[in-house]
Amino acid sequence: MTSTTKDLVYITGTSQLVQVTSDTSYELVVTKADADSIGTEIPRLQSLPTHLTTNKVVILDSVNSGTGRSTDKNLYEQLIKPLFDNVLRVKHEYIATVSAETITEYAHKFDNDEPTTIIFISGDTSVNEFINGLEESQHSSTITIFPFPSGTGNSLALSIDLTDEVNALQKLITSTKVSPLNLYEVEFPKGSYYLVRDEKTTEITQPLKFLVVLSWAFHASLVADSDTPELRKFGLERFKKAAFANLEQEQKYEGEFIINNGQTTISGPFAYWLITASKRFEPTFEISPQGDILEDSLYLVSFNTEDNGTYIMDIMGKVYSNGSHINDHRVSYKKLQKHDTLTLKARNLISKQKRRFCLDGSIIELPATEETELKFSVSDNVYKNRSIYIIN
Numbered sequence: 001m002t003s004t005t006k007d008l009v010y011i012t013g014t015s016q017l018v019q020v021t022s023d024t025s026y027e028l029v030v031t032k033a034d035a036d037s038i039g040t041e042i043p044r045l046q047s048l049p050t051h052l053t054t055n056k057v058v059i060l061d062s063v064n065s066g067t068g069r070s071t072d073k074n075l076y077e078q079l080i081k082p083l084f085d086n087v088l089r090v091k092h093e094y095i096a097t098v099s100a101e102t103i104t105e106y107a108h109k110f111d112n113d114e115p116t117t118i119i120f121i122s123g124d125t126s127v128n129e130f131i132n133g134l135e136e137s138q139h140s141s142t143i144t145i146f147p148f149p150s151g152t153g154n155s156l157a158l159s160i161d162l163t164d165e166v167n168a169l170q171k172l173i174t175s176t177k178v179s180p181l182n183l184y185e186v187e188f189p190k191g192s193y194y195l196v197r198d199e200k201t202t203e204i205t206q207p208l209k210f211l212v213v214l215s216w217a218f219h220a221s222l223v224a225d226s227d228t229p230e231l232r233k234f235g236l237e238r239f240k241k242a243a244f245a246n247l248e249q250e251q252k253y254e255g256e257f258i259i260n261n262g263q264t265t266i267s268g269p270f271a272y273w274l275i276t277a278s279k280r281f282e283p284t285f286e287i288s289p290q291g292d293i294l295e296d297s298l299y300l301v302s303f304n305t306e307d308n309g310t311y312i313m314d315i316m317g318k319v320y321s322n323g324s325h326i327n328d329h330r331v332s333y334k335k336l337q338k339h340d341t342l343t344l345k346a347r348n349l350i351s352k353q354k355r356r357f358c359l360d361g362s363i364i365e366l367p368a369t370e371e372t373e374l375k376f377s378v379s380d381n382v383y384k385n386r387s388i389y390i391i392n
């Protein structure tokens with residue numbers, strides 16, 4: 001692998017140029033340099049943003065995210081730790097997950113009243129688990145989130161234009177922009193469970209929040225089927241592999257999506273159905289071109305089942321082609337906003353394949369039933385007395 005060197009930042013007070021060399025591993029390179037001798041495109045750092053100074057800083061490393069941490073590249077050990085400890089002097093707490101419960105348990109116990117910045121080295125699911133794990137707090141407080149794109153899909157990070165870890169690190173230390181991170185809510189029917197590697201785990205007993213996507217049909221199926229140790233090794237390719245396997249079977253999910261008690265009804269059977277706040281799920285998979293994570297709105301993207309073998313790939317190809325699927329007459333693309341009443345009526349949920357939903361990457365299995373209803377809503381950035389923000 002050829003090695004590349006990227007300029008991270010120039011620290012004006014100490015005249016230090018900080019660069020990152022990456023090949024099979026990362027290395028932080030700090031040299032003294034004269035301000036006039038370095039390129040004007042390198043960000044000048046005069047002082048650190050308050051999310052790294054005034055706030056308590058926690059780094060949550062979800063070590064199973066992406067292709068795991070077994071490779072030689074280790075973002076925290078090789079870049080963040082030396083940068084924070086030796087160069088910028090950012091006091092922080094580092095937590096590496098040891099199990100699938102670490103994040104939820106941390107969130108349950110989270111009782112900081114002081115403003116906290118939580119830096120996630122993960123994908124979307126880990127951030128979702130933290131938010132949903134929060135318990136009611138007596139005092140209102142703020143939690144500022146920063147997502148490194150270190151998982152497989154990284155839709156949240158992509159939504160704020162973070163496509164690689166080094167660019168993300170640059171944004172984390174230089175950006176002073178912090179915006180409310182709006183949350184969305186879904187109420188699953190009683191008897192719904194999380195499904196991990198096809199096994200039922202925790203029962204869902206309260207409405208859940210999501211940040212980027214809630215899906216059913218083809219999308220939920222491929223995310224669920226890709227959650228095996230064999231496929232996880234492939235990184236982003238795991239979704240493609242699971243997608244091809246799903247295309248071998250008919251994608252037919254019966255039901256209808258009802259907006260504002262019938263003002264608009266989008267009838268199935270659906271091959272594809274999701275609601276999302278994000279613009280992209282992968283760098284080139286532009287699922288919702290008008291989406292903006294900083295707005296308090298969702299978009300519905302759905303299309304119906306057809307009886308030819310190529311229509312799903314045809315429409316997916318358009319998603320990869322700058323999101324041009326939204327101009328395809330077969331695709332429903334609708335903005336959903338605060339105060340909209342949103343209901344999905346789903347029918348014939350007997351076979352397991354038909355009753356799996358994806359909530360920011362987690363899979364949820366509904367109980368087997370002839371008909372059920374799910375309710376959704378667009379809420380603000382406050383949950384359990386905590387105001388959630390994102391550095392962007």
Ligand SMILES: Nc1ncnc2c1ncn2[C@@H]1O[C@H](COP(=O)(O)OP(=O)(O)OP(=O)(O)O)[C@@H](O)[C@H]1O
Nearest residue numbers: 065066097098100123124125126151152153154361
């Ligand atoms: N040590 C661990 N053992 C088992 N599970 C873990 C461990 N650490 C983290 N996890 C779980 O792995 C999952 C990682 O999901 P995350 O979304 O962060 O990454 P991803 O699935 O690669 O990315 P994406 O959701 O963007 O596709 C989370 O459910 C998290 O709780």
